[in-house]
Amino acid sequence: MVEVQNLGTMIQSRFGQTAAIRFDGERYTVCFASNGVPAVLQEFDLLSGELLFRESIPNTDCCWGMCATENGDIYLGGINDGVLYRYSSDGLMPIGTNPSDRWVWQLYSTHGRVFGGTYPGAKVFEYNIETGEFHDYGIVKEGQDYVRGLTADEQSIYAGIGAAKHVVRIDRTTGELEELDLVGVSGSQGFVDRLWVIDGYFFVSCNYTEVRVFRLDTLVQVGAFPYDNMLINSRVRHPGRVYFKQGRKLCYWDIAGESWSETEICTLPEGRVKALEWVSVDGEPGAESGTEISRSDGQQAGTEESTLALVTVNAQMALIRLLDGQVIIRSLDIEPQPILIHCLETGDDGKLYIGGYQRGFSLFDPDIDEIQHNFELFPQSEGMTFLGGVAYFGTYTHAHMFRFDPMRPIDFGTTSEHNPGWIGELGHAQDRPFAMTRGGGRVIAGTVPDYGLRGGALAMYDPAAGQWEVYPDIVPEHSIQGVAYKDGLIYGGTSIWGGLGAAPAEGPARMFIWDVAKRMKLAEFVPEIPDMDRPPCMIGELSAGPDGLIWGAIDGTLFAMDPMTTRIVKSRVFFPSEYKYSKYRPIYLRWGADGYLYTTLARRLIVVDPVTLEYMQLSDAIVGNMALDHHGRLYYAQNKELYRLILPENPFSLNPDN
Template identity: 40%
Template sequence: MINEREVLVLVSPYEYAGPVSLGDATLVARTQGGAIAGGELYLGTNGSPSTFYAVDALTGRVNFKEPLPGHDVIWAVVVGSDNYVYIGGTNTGYLLRYKPDEKVLENLGANPSNKWIWDLDASPDGRIYGSTYAPGAGKAFVYDIASASFADLGVVQPGQDYVRGGGVSGRYFYAGTGTTAHLFRYDRENGEKTEIPLPITGSAASISNIWGYGGKLFVAYGTSLLVLDELTYRVIRQIDWLSAPAFDGMLSPPSPYNGTLMYYRNKNTSALWTYDLSSDETAPAEPDLALPSHSWRAANWMRIAEGPKTGRHVLVALTNEIERILYDPIDHTIEVLQTQVRPSGIEVQSLETGPDGNLYMGGYQGAMSVYDTAAGQFAVQEKEPHQIEGIGFLNGKAFFGLYGGAVICEYDPTKPFRMGDNPFVAYEIEDEQSRPFTFAAGGGKLFIGTISGYGQLGGALTIYDPAAGTWNVHRHVVNNQSVIGLAYRDGLVYGGTSIWGGLGIPPSETEARFFVWDVAKAARTAELKPEVPGFISPQMIGELSFGPDGLLWGIMWGRAEEADSACALFAMDPLTRTVVKSRVISEGDRGSAWRPFFLRWGGDGMLYTTIGRRLLVFDPRTLDSRLLTDKPVNLMTLGPDGSVYYTQGAQLIKLQVRK
């Protein structure tokens, strides 16, 4: 049996030209966070990298923009008491500050808590409070503007990853946790910390925003809302996300014309609604006013300085699609206006070659593209659907697995793109599932592996039978583990797992497993650990693929005899389920705990992989290998002519084959 530890250099029958960028693959104009003040919109775009913009709220003109290297998504934007704009990203922990009068963006340094900043809130006495994420140690921090100094407020709730949202009201800073909900109050004068009991305390929810208006505290958890008396914390109103008045996660401040009315977008109808502080009633604004079906990311009142409405106050809202919405409460009109923010490249999240030889891609937090390999150009570049984690193919159709639950969209490449019609939502996998990262097809059926949702363990194998019109979901095929690798042959599905489930909960198991599922019996018929010499404990197994030699090939990551972080490439006899070839490699990285390591078979008989998140090609007979690029690679596929395609950030890269 072959089992080599040292990497041998492969002499490939193919040579490749140098890497060529084919341009940004997935494009959107989208934001996750913003603020509105001084007649401007402030936001960071989704992108690779993100870009900070200051946009004129009335004209949509870009007044300032600057790339934010190291950042891909900006959730946290707030205007401080000094009228400067504070920005927090999701990778570096840096707090940035934009000075509108000088048009200067500066870096204030890394906060002392965590690298991922979810939310920023400003107090009137010159402080900026930050809410952060880190596994098991979600913290909050404060930045003092006058002294230019940070202070770490510590772990908000032990064991909780997320301090997802905060808020400042009066002398208090409030911090909300997830994926198990807790609300804490910090006295901003003496630092005393007090937990505020809620109806959702201890439940599987994440508190995402907090506002204080009119003596009441508004606590958002997703698109549900609690309204509390801020003196007693008595619950005045609870609006569930499934109820008729459900909001989309954002509230406006009270109207300057009627201090009891606050406005929001109704999640269910996309109409403008009001919350009355005096009666605690919700109702549609009068007359009925329709809004775009895009979530609000910021809302504030602005006084018009010139033109026929000079002196009038209008409500300005910024949507996640970077639209401007202007509501005039005097003449009851709504204007939906675009900005001059153009689509930019976002990190590619998924990449597969379709049966038509074209490349199908999804972006991180949005976008879908198709690259025509014969024409050498992008045939489709759309801003939707939402984040595609994995892509599969069956009967000439493409199936996209969307994050945000586990939504499966079906797309016919022979028909024009029209979101909602093509692609359309074919099925939503329930049973607390999320992130469909792996697909396989065979026997006229489609097989999908998913991760459990936030704060949950136990992924699922879902089987779609188009002939019968059925979707069957089998959770806990391996107890408390996620399904990240799939292959099919002769009525059997072969699968691999990850010990990790949704964010916000540690694994309960210590080793990943290989399993066999009998489709006809709808039952698991085997579960085992692949025995690879020198490899001790797998924690991820996937992807899996049948080779031309009839063996089932796979990659696993975990602990080896010589390294605590190592990968193993192995080939298994599918009948005896014994490993007949393997190689242990300690170079590289685990990367994502959910995304499988890709395996793709070339026309040259070679096996191309992303083992260790590196692009390596193996000779399956000898397991000699060759590194094709020295850059980390998460996504890779092969074109019809044998060319290798991979991604770097937003860019699609091609290694042209030279025969």
């Protein structure tokens, strides 16, 4: 019989995608929704860091939308069920399900209303705080999936769209939609993710990294500046200035001069800003335990003190005194939360390398059942491979590639000198390197492009040279979902699905052959598989089998190809081609020391006899990730937990032939 062991959670992290600063009538506090299974809302005293409240948020592992109202109440929404929550002195309470979508991306509050932008319908809703009623404004932009940017006044709602950028103004009385023609923004790939109307100017955030400034009356652009996700206008000390963080610097946009400048404050915490607010602080805030104080030179004393408070994605809080440049930084005492397992592989060293959703990477020793390292802020790993005992990671977003040598001292960072460390960005508008393998002394990756785009890339890394070679659009408009190496050639499989928000490309999916030495494509073809129930939409993974054949998966179908002739030698449709689950994660193919092939065809965990193509299903679970350790034990992920299957020497002894 199969022995099933639940090994528990593997990755814990302390970060969150949304926060808010509020005044509860007595003091300023920070509300922070940390990612985890489940997500958790936590509130801290802004000055002392004291934990005031902590409670799980049901049915969600992440919150993107949160806002504070005029009376200090907090509203937030998750990504799974569309429920809107209110946090107040009465605690955290669900107040209803929004009528638009299950995924709330953005919330904004003004004049007794809470407005929400959603995914995947690109809709906007309104909640009347006094009456408790919802109103659905419907789809804001046909053909788009996301409303990520949101602001409103008494007459209008402004919605920022993606995965092609658009801004739509909604008349709150009539519901009429008017698209604003923003030159250089409208129709281009990406997201309008935040919006502000300040003193007759329209501040339009693009892709979380750049703000473009337009005059609201004419929609003429007057400038742009880089930033870290949030901005706020000065109310007292410097009217006409709009402050924002860029890197570790505090900067501002000058409305009168229509230009931006850096202040001399340059010691802010790294990371995207999730909350930014003016606060009134009585006296000088003291240095609490766990705080870091710095003072910028050259600050001129003023007659009024203004203090900015900000919170980053990594749960760091900063108090910034513009009077003298003093910055107090504190790490919020966030309780680590278990993270969804997103990627799973066995390394050359026999350890399990486990990547988390949005953040996190753990190294698990299966011989002693111990997590040896947990990197909380490691970026989301889509794919992994190993070369010369070194682990290589393809991460989201923007296809940043990392390397980890388990034999070197640990020093996680974002340069090639760090360990784990960054070794390049693939560029060419690529986003998700799911397909990874090794061959010919190189790391090989196949990618899915950025949001709203079609067309992946093939990438190769030579560790000796420390350089990437990237070849986009090997098969035009197709992503690359499978790569295998044999005798100087790369065999690739494609997918019709591009970045999120993009319509599928014309099918069917194809295979290609790439000559590594000549740097050229030798062939492109659709594999001729007998009895296929439909043309392939996604081919991958691919694997160079011990029998000399190239093996491949197409959802519920397995095939083996002669690499010399590209003839399909054997195949079987095990399950219907429904593509019910991920359109991006390849089907795993792993060869056991017993000679059998272990795979996740149609997201079922099965073992296949490569000679007869008989199979046995090993679990009833829906499985996205799996790995075999060096002892032949099988691992698979279920949400935040890792499971191990211990099989008999002959797994087919468990079941009659299939």
